[in-house]
Amino acid sequence: MDSIPDNWDPMLEAFESGKNYATGPGADLQNSDELDQGTKIFIRGLPEGITTQGVKHLCSSCGKPLAVHITECGRSAVVKFRTRNEAHLAIRDLNNTPPYFLKVTYSRSENYKKSPKVSADDGNESWPCTSIYKHFMKDKLQLNKVLNKNVKSVPPYFHIKSEFDNPTLVMRQKCLDFETKKQCISMGRGYFNRGDVDIYKCENFAYSEKSDNWEETDQDITKCFACGSITFKRHADQAENVCSRECEFKTSQDSKSNVFHSFSPGVxxxxxxxxxxxxxxxxxxxxxxxxxxxxxxxxxxxxxxxxxxxxxxxxxxxxxxxxxxxxxxxxxxxxxxxxxxxxxxxxxxxxxxxxxxxxxxxxxxxxxxxxxxxxxxxxxxxxxxxxxxxxxxxxxxxxxxxxxxxxxxxxxxxxxxxWSPVGLKFVPLTPKCTVVMTMYRDMGTVFVRRTDESWQENFVRLCNEVAACSFEGRRYVDLPKLGEMCSARFDKDGCFYRAVVQAVKMETITVTFVDFGNDQDTKLEDLRYLPDAARRVSCFAVPVRVKDVPQTSTPESVKYYNQLVAYETELTLTYEGEYPGDVTLTEITGNVVNKVVADLMVPVWERDPSVFTKSGKPYFLGSVSEFLFNPGETRDVFLLNFNAEEFKTCGSFWATPYKNECLCHLNGELKRQMTEYCNYLAKDRYRPRVEELCIVEHKGDWYRGVCVNDLDELCDVFLIDFGISISVETKSIRKILKEFLEMPALALECTISGYGMLAEDIQSQIVEYMESMNKKCLQNVNITGKIRGVYQLLLPHMEAAGS
Incomplete structure (x- = not known):
């Protein structure tokens, strides 16, 4: 092997030619006392300007990186993990994330030390290392970090999907798959350029923009006429400087009354x-x-x-x-x-x-x-x-x-x-401007962000500087005000973004990320004060109504919106009139988003009436997954059905996790789709086989069920989402479609752990308590385990009784 010169740059062509990695890239991360442990991976093709903190966030779901070394070019990095398993997880995490590829090399270990030594010309000894290349394949998106492949340059941030950084959640909740049900959020990880001055150290931070009679320029710093805070913004219609719409409202010359009551003690x-x-x-x-x-x-x-x-x-x-x-x-x-x-x-x-x-x-x-x-x-x-x-x-x-x-x-x-109104300024939208969709509330209400002219550059700069000032920013001690703008930590990537406080509860604070559009419940310790300059920048996520598109959805329309959001597809926005009310969005390819979504809103059984003959295959109980509890966790449980007589006989009842998205989907969109489907079938009755899944009518509504007994005129059906058994005629049963089985069954069979060992009077009290809590929430229930498919629950007052 050729000798390695002292001035060798491991991040250039020498590394590509297969030089020995033991003294190559990131070798300075190898401490003398750690020669026998650690595995390093080399990541190339990173976004421009990524920092050490950003690389750590990129790999945080696989383990805690011990050290990170970024190359001079800033587009590649060496990351060291504690174990080889963590490095393998990092490969799997980043695998299939275009346009990256990985080169992985193991550091010195006992096995490598036993390999033949290769002497270098400078007298130093080194051990050969094996390189493993992992290339990305387009057909798999394992952790769903998606970059836009159509843009000319790689943007300096990633896009991740809501609630998808937890692979356990993905496996458990198949109904929330990216392609069908769960909506995407275009939120990036907050990488900021190295060498940038933090916002709180740079008083002259400003953006030049003009919208709705507001203008931000690099004029001299002054004080707000209403609240006295530092500002450099002047409203076009006023002689005084005001820092926000709230202060404008207070100083409005036309407002005859904006005075709250002047109280005195005892009133x-x-x-x-x-x-x-x-x-x-x-x-x-x-x-x-x-x-x-x-x-x-x-x-x-x-x-x-x-x-x-x-x-x-x-x-x-x-x-x-x-x-x-x-x-x-x-x-x-x-x-x-x-x-x-x-x-x-x-x-x-x-x-x-x-x-x-x-x-x-x-x-x-x-x-x-x-x-x-x-x-x-x-x-x-x-x-x-x-x-x-x-x-x-x-x-x-x-x-x-x-x-x-x-x-x-x-x-x-x-x-x-x-109380005073808090109005947010939004980036102005103009006819035929270029936007990307960042998030959607429903099919008819979406959030868009401008990317033409200098708006994309301003957006990236703002995200970078907000992240920079928030990591060491001033924390909140008291609760924030309603409508106050701050920076909040996004749970999925740990970075900070601008947010507005929507609600303040005892345990959590609800915020809306104003540059993306999504909401989140966060804790007080995850909020930071924003510099005045960052508060005054217009919100980049602008809510608009998509013309002629209803609010309801279908799996196909959700999948289409998810693709627009995840890949940041550029759209041309047009609207009629002077103000952007109902808008029309058009892809670069010429596809009109409004028309595509409207077509996808037509149910599959109306688009293709032969779907009933094509899907003649029956679906049995094994075709639907089960919503899961995690043994060992403590959580709130919703009691679906508790029957005292059945509990005394078989010892079980039916429950489901409280406040889960599947329950909301079941009572909302899925219920609407099944009702529409069954009404389309008119009075076509259906006789299911034993253990076959079906749709059954009960008290005027349609529910998912499984046939447990087929009698001459009646069928005994168990409702898999509510834990109730009913007997219905075949005229009230319809054949189920595969798309109605994507959501897991919610009713979970449960029992009370240690119930049989309690005294009779305590057993009677528990049964009475459970009857009173039927169709209600049980708080702080401990899931102790699962035996033969039945979850063991330990109630809080049972623990007190046992002690």
Missing amino acids: LCTVETFRDVTDIRVPCTVIPEGEINNYKLIGALTTTSLEVISAKKGEMVIVCDFADRCQRGIVIHAESNSYRVALIDSGMIMSVDKVYSLSSDLEDVPQFAGILTFLEEPFSDLKSVKFCVKEEKYFGSWLCDMIKQDTGCVIGEVTLEE
């Missing part, structure tokens, strides 16, 4: 909410005792006595809400035929077609909309309590006692503060 208030109280912070209506008449005066208004007007932005008007009640509001956005109005007495934002004139005597009444923050657990029955103001906690926030009206006892503390 009693009534609080009303227009949604269920499950969050710690909720918008509400705050009515002090002295303002009850004014509130009733507003509620007594009717649209018949009001005049329809054409309002402008910032004007106070009367609107008719969802319950046909009149409310005061301030116009925050005006279009040719619609308005977006902030309801200042209920804390909501809604779009309306008509606005009405407001009498001058109601313009000076303070707004009733506030934010209620529970300092302990949320209390839902607000009608039974009064709120007594204690003191001003800080400017604009008042500490109050919750007092039970019937007993006069203090049951908790809350804070009340002013």
Whole structure:
């Protein structure tokens, strides 16, 4: 073997010619005390600008990389793992991820040391190593990290699919396969360029863009006229600098009333909410005792006595809400035929077609909309309590006692503060601009991101700098405000992205990633403060409506949308009128997305009536998978069917994991499709064989079932998703299609672990408790194991009884 010169660059052609790897790329990672362990892999073809942290994130699902060495060119890296097994997992993880390929070489081990030594000219000894090449194959996408193969250059971020980094979840939930059911989210891993200055160290960070009368430039830094924060943005219609739409709303010259109540200690208030109280912070209506008449005066208004007007932005008007009640509001956005109005007495934002004139005597009444923050657990029955103001906690926030009206006892503390609308700026869309789809709520509502002109470059730069400042950024100590923009860690890759707080609960905080469109429940420790400059950049994910496409879906339409999202297919966006309402999306190939999806929305039995003759094959119980519990885990369980007599006889009942996506799909889209399919078949009855899967009608709805007994006129059918046995006539049974079996059966047979060893009185208490919890959630249940297909459950109070 040729000698290795001292100045040899292991990342250039010398490595490609098969030079000895033991002293080659990444050899500096090999510490003297680790010569007998560790396996290194070489990854080439990485995105430009990837960092050491980014490579670690890339391999994090396989193990914890001990060290990473990135080449000078920045497009390849050497990663060292603790064991050979972890390196093999990394190969399998990255395998088939175009356009990468891997070259794997093992470091020195005892086996290699026993191999014949090869002497180098410089007198150093080294051991030969075996190289293994793993090329990517297009027909397999094992961990679903997909890059767009049609773009000219590789983008500096990856695309991963929601809930697909856990291979166990994929194997268990076949219904959530990428090709059929589960939607994609175009979220990238937050790689940032080496050498970039962190945002919090760079005060002049800015983007030059103009949209909706907002302009961001590199002008001198100043302070916001409303809140005093540092800003360099000026609204085109105002002389003062304001940093956000919220501050613009507060300083609007046309707003006659944006003043919250000025409380004093001892004042009693009534609080009303227009949604269920499950969050710690909720918008509400705050009515002090002295303002009850004014509130009733507003509620007594009717649209018949009001005049329809054409309002402008910032004007106070009367609107008719969802319950046909009149409310005061301030116009925050005006279009040719619609308005977006902030309801200042209920804390909501809604779009309306008509606005009405407001009498001058109601313009000076303070707004009733506030934010209620529970300092302990949320209390839902607000009608039974009064709120007594204690003191001003800080400017604009008042500490109050919750007092039970019937007993006069203090049951908790809350804070009340002013509600103000938080409006997000979006990147402007123009006719015939180029976009990619980042996420979709349903078939009719999608999120798109502009990629033409400099928008793609700005997007990548923003992601890089947000990630850079968030890793060492300031953490949240107190709970964030509703609508506050921050950076949140995305669970699937561990990186930070811009997000807006949507809801605050006791354990989690719901955020929306504004540059992608998807939601996530996260913890307080996974939030970071964003620099003001990053908050002011327009949201890149813009929600639009796809023209002439309904909200419902089919497996084919979901698969098509998934492909558009995962491969970042470039689309041309067009719309009619002055503002982007219903849009038309067209692929570069000329395919109109609206038409393709509309065609795919037609059920398979209507597109091809011969599907019934083609799919004459019956499907039996083994054709559907089973939703699984993981033995050893503790989780909430939904009790599907508990029958005391059956439990005393056979000792089992039926349950399923609580809050799983399959249950939502079963009660939503799958139920709709089966109903549509069975109605299409009219009254074509079907007699299934024993253990054959079928669709059965029960109490007016259609369910999946399996035939357990075939009688002369009746069939005994077990509903595989609800754990119920019924007897029905053949006229209420239909043949099942394969596409209805992609979702696993939800009903799992369970028993209570150690039930037979308990005393009779405790057994009776448990049976009584289980009957009361039928069709309800059992919390913190421990799955101790699985015996002959039956899950063993240990209830919390059973553990207490046993101890």
